[in-house]
Amino acid sequence: MRHLLGIEDLSRAQIEALLDRASGYLAALSGGAALGADLSGRVVVNLFYEASTRTRTSFEIAEKRLGAEVVNVSPQTSSVVKGETLLDTVRNLDAMRPFAFVIRHAASGATRFVADPVRASVVNAGDGQHQHPTQALLDALTMRAHKGRIEGLVVAICGDIAHSRVARSNALLLRKLGATVRLAAPRTLLPPSMGAAFDCEVFERIEPALDGADVVMMLRIQKERLVGAGVPSPGEYARTFGLDERRLALARPDAVVMHPGPMNRGVEIGYRVADGPRSVILEQVEAGVAVRAAVLASLSA
Amino acid sequence: MRHLLGIEDLSRAQIEALLDRASGYLAALSGGAALGADLSGRVVVNLFYEASTRTRTSFEIAEKRLGAEVVNVSPQTSSVVKGETLLDTVRNLDAMRPFAFVIRHAASGATRFVADPVRASVVNAGDGQHQHPTQALLDALTMRAHKGRIEGLVVAICGDIAHSRVARSNALLLRKLGATVRLAAPRTLLPPSMGAAFDCEVFERIEPALDGADVVMMLRIQKERLVGAGVPSPGEYARTFGLDERRLALARPDAVVMHPGPMNRGVEIGYRVADGPRSVILEQVEAGVAVRAAVLASLSA
Amino acid sequence: MRHLLGIEDLSRAQIEALLDRASGYLAALSGGAALGADLSGRVVVNLFYEASTRTRTSFEIAEKRLGAEVVNVSPQTSSVVKGETLLDTVRNLDAMRPFAFVIRHAASGATRFVADPVRASVVNAGDGQHQHPTQALLDALTMRAHKGRIEGLVVAICGDIAHSRVARSNALLLRKLGATVRLAAPRTLLPPSMGAAFDCEVFERIEPALDGADVVMMLRIQKERLVGAGVPSPGEYARTFGLDERRLALARPDAVVMHPGPMNRGVEIGYRVADGPRSVILEQVEAGVAVRAAVLASLSA
Numbered sequence: 001m002r003h004l005l006g007i008e009d010l011s012r013a014q015i016e017a018l019l020d021r022a023s024g025y026l027a028a029l030s031g032g033a034a035l036g037a038d039l040s041g042r043v044v045v046n047l048f049y050e051a052s053t054r055t056r057t058s059f060e061i062a063e064k065r066l067g068a069e070v071v072n073v074s075p076q077t078s079s080v081v082k083g084e085t086l087l088d089t090v091r092n093l094d095a096m097r098p099f100a101f102v103i104r105h106a107a108s109g110a111t112r113f114v115a116d117p118v119r120a121s122v123v124n125a126g127d128g129q130h131q132h133p134t135q136a137l138l139d140a141l142t143m144r145a146h147k148g149r150i151e152g153l154v155v156a157i158c159g160d161i162a163h164s165r166v167a168r169s170n171a172l173l174l175r176k177l178g179a180t181v182r183l184a185a186p187r188t189l190l191p192p193s194m195g196a197a198f199d200c201e202v203f204e205r206i207e208p209a210l211d212g213a214d215v216v217m218m219l220r221i222q223k224e225r226l227v228g229a230g231v232p233s234p235g236e237y238a239r240t241f242g243l244d245e246r247r248l249a250l251a252r253p254d255a256v257v258m259h260p261g262p263m264n265r266g267v268e269i270g271y272r273v274a275d276g277p278r279s280v281i282l283e284q285v286e287a288g289v290a291v292r293a294a295v296l297a298s299l300s301a
Numbered sequence: 302m303r304h305l306l307g308i309e310d311l312s313r314a315q316i317e318a319l320l321d322r323a324s325g326y327l328a329a330l331s332g333g334a335a336l337g338a339d340l341s342g343r344v345v346v347n348l349f350y351e352a353s354t355r356t357r358t359s360f361e362i363a364e365k366r367l368g369a370e371v372v373n374v375s376p377q378t379s380s381v382v383k384g385e386t387l388l389d390t391v392r393n394l395d396a397m398r399p400f401a402f403v404i405r406h407a408a409s410g411a412t413r414f415v416a417d418p419v420r421a422s423v424v425n426a427g428d429g430q431h432q433h434p435t436q437a438l439l440d441a442l443t444m445r446a447h448k449g450r451i452e453g454l455v456v457a458i459c460g461d462i463a464h465s466r467v468a469r470s471n472a473l474l475l476r477k478l479g480a481t482v483r484l485a486a487p488r489t490l491l492p493p494s495m496g497a498a499f500d501c502e503v504f505e506r507i508e509p510a511l512d513g514a515d516v517v518m519m520l521r522i523q524k525e526r527l528v529g530a531g532v533p534s535p536g537e538y539a540r541t542f543g544l545d546e547r548r549l550a551l552a553r554p555d556a557v558v559m560h561p562g563p564m565n566r567g568v569e570i571g572y573r574v575a576d577g578p579r580s581v582i583l584e585q586v587e588a589g590v591a592v593r594a595a596v597l598a599s600l601s602a
Numbered sequence: 603m604r605h606l607l608g609i610e611d612l613s614r615a616q617i618e619a620l621l622d623r624a625s626g627y628l629a630a631l632s633g634g635a636a637l638g639a640d641l642s643g644r645v646v647v648n649l650f651y652e653a654s655t656r657t658r659t660s661f662e663i664a665e666k667r668l669g670a671e672v673v674n675v676s677p678q679t680s681s682v683v684k685g686e687t688l689l690d691t692v693r694n695l696d697a698m699r700p701f702a703f704v705i706r707h708a709a710s711g712a713t714r715f716v717a718d719p720v721r722a723s724v725v726n727a728g729d730g731q732h733q734h735p736t737q738a739l740l741d742a743l744t745m746r747a748h749k750g751r752i753e754g755l756v757v758a759i760c761g762d763i764a765h766s767r768v769a770r771s772n773a774l775l776l777r778k779l780g781a782t783v784r785l786a787a788p789r790t791l792l793p794p795s796m797g798a799a800f801d802c803e804v805f806e807r808i809e810p811a812l813d814g815a816d817v818v819m820m821l822r823i824q825k826e827r828l829v830g831a832g833v834p835s836p837g838e839y840a841r842t843f844g845l846d847e848r849r850l851a852l853a854r855p856d857a858v859v860m861h862p863g864p865m866n867r868g869v870e871i872g873y874r875v876a877d878g879p880r881s882v883i884l885e886q887v888e889a890g891v892a893v894r895a896a897v898l899a900s901l902s903a
């Protein structure tokens with residue numbers, strides 16, 4: 001694997017191989033053991049054009065646990081302020097002979113755009129509303145750990161589908177692995193073409209999407225998008241689309257609750273559900289380090 | 302020791318053990334030797350919600366000299382901007398299985414609040430006006446290096462006592478080790494209850510506090526606080542509460558001058574005193590790396 | 603070599619020794635090999651008061667490839683905001699016993715000012731309009747790689763000479779090594795004394811400077827400086843002083859094109875020249891890591 005730009009590039013066999021490798025790392029991480037030295041002597045550049053705690057830190061920990069030398073570049077302290085193009089910035093950094101770039105950028109397609117001209121490997125850490133492939137992989141790893149399989153699961157992805165790279169990456173991956181995917185969103189946040197494009201069922205209300213689901217994945221709603229979406233307020237959103245205990249009871253009794261974070265507690269997810277016995281939200285975070293390590297160790301730049 | 306949240310949690314014996322360990326590191330540092338590999342393969346997250354050069358860098362150097370993998374998270378580049386709670390941020394990072402957090406936060410009590418729910422160890426690097434325990438330890442190490450003991454010393458802490466976590470941590474530690482502590486501040490910057498609460502003598506003028514002191518510790522005065530404190534200007538503060546050579550002559554002839562930094566030269570401390578033969582201000586900084594290494598190496602997460 | 607503050611401190615023999623060492627590193631970098639462990643167990647502090655991607659990252663990669671422990675300090679997250687003097691900041695960091703500082707600062711002469719009082723070595727990564735010595739060394743390494751020598755080359759440096767530390771460092775180094783240096787700039791961006799002071803030919807138009815040149819080095823023009831310089835617009839600058847293919851034809855057929863970056867494409871350099879067969883701009887970046895490693899490995903703090 002030279003790059004990881006989107007789930008669309010991965011075969012089912014490749015996805016399963018990455019998940020198997022990540023499972024091994026997950027056990028090592030929780031036991032405090034090292035992850036090996038696959039990246040020893042190699043430089044990884046984390047190039048984050050968007051603010052991020054969890055994803056950047058998760059990659060950084062994965063890189064360091066594999067022995068890499070890590071360099072963080074963020075727009076705040078970079079010559080991006082001087083108006084250099086993204087491609088020139090990446091080409092310049094590439095000339096310093098890193099092993100890989102991990103890139104987050106606000107523009108959909110940004111990572112694919114720069115991947116071709118560079119010598120190093122490129123990992124997409126989220127590009128606009130397009131893809132966030134390691135998120136989908138860590139979600140799959142978490143589901144597999146709890147359900148033993150992906151095939152045949154009913155997964156309800158609920159919230160701001162329109163703007164969500166998490167939803168797009170998950171829908172692609174889950175369909176490839178044989179799960180049923182339900183996308184539920186207020187009408188204004190659900191592009192009409194998504195059902196057909198991603199081979200998913202779509203719902204304009206959350207209740208039927210939850211009915212009998214094995215996995216409930218709630219998406220973050222950004223408050224500034226409520227206005228454009230015609231939802232009057234966060235409180236209104238919580239009442240119509242938030243996951244509380246009453247709604248969660250519609251899913252299967254052993255359903256797990258996921259959220260990519262950061263959560264808006266009291267908006268898309270209730271406090272008690274977030275901290276409740278069916279929440280696997282912190283396990284997702286732990287799986288994130290393992291999955292990113294598996295991706296990085298699988299790159300052959 | 303699972304966490305280091307405040308001096309109040311440490312016994313006299315624990316403090317002395319930390320100072321002994323730090324003394325060994327201090328000799329190694331100045332001789333250029335390594336500090337060992339106690340943290341090899343372990344991840345330490347420095348989570349700084351307030352700007353800091355000296356404290357963050359001091360911890361980072363201590364961590365790296367002990368072989369740790371270091372991850373820096375600062376609010377400027379984090380999803381803190383997205384409104385996630387402190388507890389959710391820390392819990393999420395904790396799920397990535399770090400060995401320890403070093404946390405600075407503007408809210409008094411913030412580090413104790415998050416320490417209980419996490420698996421990792423937590424070190425308080427300054428929380429609001431509450432505590433800055435490694436500062437008190439490095440100050441004690443510096444005093445011991447110069448005076449051979451803490452017991453029986455007369456230590457004058459002078460300046461903005463009201464807002465100072467440095468003063469609170471030092472008062473607690475020095476009383477535990479048997480020093481006499483004098484707190485001197487303009488009346489508006491000296492909470493009336495502090496003398497009794499911390500078992501210290503209090504002074505509204507600096508001169509009697511300096512009289513016969515073994516150690517003079519000047520605190521930073523933040524200019525924006527002068528207004529609220531009823532002090533007309535930095536110049537006025539310097540004339541009434543600044544440490545110049547004339548005032549320093551009131552202390553013992555072998556008294557040492559300390560300051561936690563960063564200094565406002567010409568305000569709370571004169572240029573000649575800051576750079577004079579009795580200033581041990583840079584030795585405090587050097588002691589800081591040794592003390593932080595001792596704390597980190599003593600954690601048993 | 604205790605510090606590297608400016609090209610003026612280096613003899614021709616020292617420059618050539620640094621270039622020879624860097625040549626070896628360059629081969630190792632492009633072959634993926636390690637650069638050794640000369641800085642193993644040593645702390646290097648990158649103290650950047652000005653935004654920089656390329657220079658800071660280049661130093662950081664060089665440091666890490668030599669085994670150093672790297673600490674980045676930038677004004678955004680430092681107590682510089684609290685008004686501490688540069689000298690106090692550096693002295694404090696020096697008390698933490700780093701091996702070396704790499705400093706970028708907006709004030710000309712800043713690095714020389716702080717070098718004397720500290721124990722650590724200081725490397726100038728750009729100080730105001732004064733010097734950027736590692737840039738001149740990496741430019742020389744790139745020229746030598748392509749031309750086999752520096753002596754006797756005709757080098758045209760074109761653009762905003764007045765504000766350029768790159769031009770000053772290059773002029774000094776190239777004259778020491780026996781090249782002919784031509785400085786070309788709009789009259790308002792060319793200090794009258796520079797020709798004599800740096801023993802260079804000066805030109806107020808770009809065409810005669812390019813005539814028969816072996817090396818064409820274009821400088822970045824900052825748009826905000828055009829106003830003060832009496833140049834109406836970036837387009838006007840491009841038409842009168844930009845390097846396009848037609849102008850490049852004035853230089854020798856085997857001339858190489860250089861630029862210190864970041865480029866303003868379409869202003870001082872045309873898109874096709876920047877990406878053309880005679881551009882060695884990305885090779886300069888690669889040489890940068892090698893040169894900085896050579897400098898750091900030559901320090902004897």
